[in-house]
Amino acid sequence: MRSAMLATFPLFLLLAAGNDVTGDTGDKNPNFVIIMVDDLGIGDIGCYGNDTIRTPNIDRLASEGVKLTQYIAAAPLCTPSRTAFMTGRYPLRSGMASTGRVQVLLFLGGSGGLPPNETTFAKRLQQQGYTTGLIGKWHLGVNCESRGDHCHHPNHHGFSYFYGLPFTLFNDCVPGEGSDVLNDLQLTLQHLTLLLGIGLFTLVCVRLCGILEVSLWLLLLLLILGIVAAAVWYVPFGLLRTWNCIIMRNQDVIEQPMTVETVPQRLLAEAQDFIKRNADRPFLLFFSLAHIHTPLFTTPAFAGKSRHGRYGDNLEEVDWIVGKITETVDSLGLANNTLLHFTSDHGGHLEDAHSLFGQKGGWNSIYKGGKAMAGWEGGIRVPGIFRWPGRLAAGRVVDEPTSLMDLYPTLKYLAKDTQPDRHLDGYNLMPLLEGKAARSEHEFMFHYCGINLNAVRWHPPNSNSIFKVHFFTPNFFPPGAGGCYDTGVCMCHGEHVTHHNPPLLYDLFHDPSESRQLTPETELRYTEVLEQTARAVERHKSTFQSRNVRGDMDVQSSTVQNQMSWEKILWRPWLQPCCGTFPFCGCKEETDLYEKTSI
Numbered sequence: 044m045r046s047a048m049l050a051t052f053p054l055f056l057l058l059a060a061g062n063d064v065t066g067d068t069g070d071k072n073p074n075f076v077i078i079m080v081d082d083l084g085i086g087d088i089g090c091y092g093n094d095t096i097r098t099p100n101i102d103r104l105a106s107e108g109v110k111l112t113q114y115i116a117a118a119p120l121c122t123p124s125r126t127a128f129m130t131g132r133y134p135l136r137s138g139m140a141s142t143g144r145v146q147v148l149l150f151l152g153g154s155g156g157l158p159p160n161e162t163t164f165a166k167r168l169q170q171q172g173y174t175t176g177l178i179g180k181w182h183l184g185v186n187c188e189s190r191g192d193h194c195h196h197p198n199h200h201g202f203s204y205f206y207g208l209p210f211t212l213f214n215d216c217v218p219g220e221g222s223d224v225l226n227d228l229q230l231t232l233q234h235l236t237l238l239l240g241i242g243l244f245t246l247v248c249v250r251l252c253g254i255l256e257v258s259l260w261l262l263l264l265l266l267i268l269g270i271v272a273a274a275v276w277y278v279p280f281g282l283l284r285t286w287n288c289i290i291m292r293n294q295d296v297i298e299q300p301m302t303v304e305t306v307p308q309r310l311l312a313e314a315q316d317f318i319k320r321n322a323d324r325p326f327l328l329f330f331s332l333a334h335i336h337t338p339l340f341t342t343p344a345f346a347g348k349s350r351h352g353r354y355g356d357n358l359e360e361v362d363w364i365v366g367k368i369t370e371t372v373d374s375l376g377l378a379n380n381t382l383l384h385f386t387s388d389h390g391g392h393l394e395d396a397h398s399l400f401g402q403k404g405g406w407n408s409i410y411k412g413g414k415a416m417a418g419w420e421g422g423i424r425v426p427g428i429f430r431w432p433g434r435l436a437a438g439r440v441v442d443e444p445t446s447l448m449d450l451y452p453t454l455k456y457l458a459k460d461t462q463p464d465r466h467l468d469g470y471n472l473m474p475l476l477e478g479k480a481a482r483s484e485h486e487f488m489f490h491y492c493g494i495n496l497n498a499v500r501w502h503p504p505n506s507n508s509i510f511k512v513h514f515f516t517p518n519f520f521p522p523g524a525g526g527c528y529d530t531g532v533c534m535c536h537g538e539h540v541t542h543h544n545p546p547l548l549y550d551l552f553h554d555p556s557e558s559r560q561l562t563p564e565t566e567l568r569y570t571e572v573l574e575q576t577a578r579a580v581e582r583h584k585s586t587f588q589s590r591n592v593r594g595d596m597d598v599q600s601s602t603v604q605n606q607m608s609w610e611k612i613l614w615r616p617w618l619q620p621c622c623g624t625f626p627f628c629g630c631k632e633e634t635d636l637y638e639k640t641s642i
């Protein structure tokens with residue numbers, strides 16, 4: 044016993060000494076500045092082939108760093124894509140994929156959101172001693188059971204500082220721009236209220252004029268129904284701007300409803316300030332822009348300057364903001380120790396066209412489809428730029444398949460975090476970014492539409508081909524229109540999709556716009572592709588039951604709680620973030636400060 048202890052003693056000393064040495068090398072952990080734009084299409088950016096929109100600052104990042112050309116979002120919509128980005132896992136694993144009509148969180152007063160026991164890259168970095176900040180859009184929930192429990196709030200998901208939109212920018216934030224939330228339900232409720240009102244009025248007249256004997260009970264019932272319908276319709280929908288368009292600093296609501304016009308400059312000033320005050324320590328800044336989601340309000344300095352209407356004006360403002368952030372990093376001498384990443388949460392929204400203002404949604408270049416169009420490339424292939432002078436070669440282009448879920452393991456690796464983790468779906472990107480690996484570890488990639496596995500991408504070893512198999516595709520309306528112009532976003536279930544048996548097959552390497560369907564006659568490997576992908580799907584499915592590293596059962600698709608159910612999504616008064624006394628919520632941030640200090 045004693046001798047065994049003695050024998051291990053020198054080894055123990057050695058290990059301890061080893062730890063000290065690595066701690067003393069002065070090899071400081073890098074900073075991370077992650078810039079994510081909302082709804083930006085891959086074809087909107089100069090360095091991805093656009094020649095009419097001016098994006099010199101984003102282009103400069105690409106020329107000084109590495110550009111990914113096949114950078115794939117795990118979902119074509121905000122909430123699930125951002126979940127996957129933050130957690131390094133398919134959104135299904137955390138219950139953040141939709142089962143039906145509701146595909147994103149719709150109310151801040153709902154109870155769905157990123158589960159408190161999920162782990163974000165921010166949480167991992169925080170545990171590694173990083174100072175972590177989120178400036179901008181969150182859209183992954185706020186409360187679970189009571190106002191202020193903040194179970195889904197960024198502060199409880201690894202961000203020690205939060206300033207921005209716990210929800211998102213959307214049309215309802217600007218009066219007169221229409222509504223983005225369950226329009227048909229709103230209309231039905233409105234008609235119902237109206238009908239009840241008219242019915243009640245008629246019956247009261249009939250009774251008063253003595254034409255017919257109308258029961259008082261019937262009148263009372265109609266009155267109550269009318270009041271309930273009005274309350275259900277008016278309260279959550281009529282006040283959407285107040286409920287959802289708010290600004291929080293950490294856990295305080297500081298503006299409700301927000302003044303959208305000053306949001307860009309406030310977010311920029313906050314982001315610059317965060318970098319400046321943390322220049323001396325390893326930090327993570329996730330700068331999640333409210334742009335370029337509709338309603339596309341225009342900052343005066345950029346109004347009417349681009350060649351693409353309000354959309355182009357917004358985009359050129361985004362570029363300017365990216366330039367300001369880069370300038371801040373560089374002027375503090377942080378460039379060589381900062382990994383700067385630029386991306387979008389998913390592709391551009393093709394249906395978002397407005398006859399008055401022309402284009403309002405992003406442009407997805409040669410790729411088919413867009414936001415909320417299942418696995419079509421245009422909705423999931425996004426810009427991806429990594430700049431890190433001194434570590435990453437300038438001007439490198441990586442065409443291999445990569446995923447937004449790769450950021451999580453990449454940051455973990457760079458922060459020297461070797462602690463056990465849950466099952467991850469992403470891979471460390473550094474070997475590809477540094478040119479040490481030629482092939483991506485994503486031989487297969489799975490594309491989801493809500494909770495449904497919709498398509499599989501296969502990059503066979505020793506081949507350039509990128510096969511993509513679609514098991515079902517969304518039904519466009521009108522047919523052939525290239526989008527779901529009836530509902531504004533396509534859906535993933537029931538009569539909204541067409542199942543394909545055999546599945547549709549394309550080779551993105553030869554046919555990036557998915558326009559030439561492969562057949563056994565045109566593709567030698569046709570049968571092999573279907574077999575290989577079917578097997579990969581089985582293996583993929585088995586990971587939803589596998590044991591994770593801690594030995595407990597990992598999230599199961601069947602048992603993990605669905606965060607996107609009607610019950611969790613719908614508004615409830617006791618969860619509504621509010622400044623003042625509910626329901627009289629309202630406050631305004633003092634913004635003079637920003638005007639003086641920033642731009």
Ligand SMILES: *[C@@H]1O[C@H](CO)[C@@H](O)[C@H](O)[C@H]1NC(C)=O
Nearest residue numbers: 086087093094096351405406
């Ligand atoms: C550039 O972007 C604009 C705005 O999204 C788009 O309308 C235009 O078609 C794009 N041009 C190219 C060459 O991709």
Ligand SMILES: *[C@@H]1O[C@H](CO)[C@@H](O)[C@H](O)[C@H]1NC(C)=O
Nearest residue numbers: 376377378379380432433434
């Ligand atoms: C950053 O790295 C580059 C390339 O290694 C080097 O030329 C440059 O001098 C470095 N800059 C600073 C401020 O250290």
Ligand SMILES: *[C@@H]1O[C@H](CO)[C@@H](O)[C@H](O)[C@H]1NC(C)=O
Nearest residue numbers: 158160161597598602603604
């Ligand atoms: C989080 O908790 C839920 C409910 O208890 C459980 O089903 C799930 O597996 C947990 N997730 C993780 C990542 O531990």
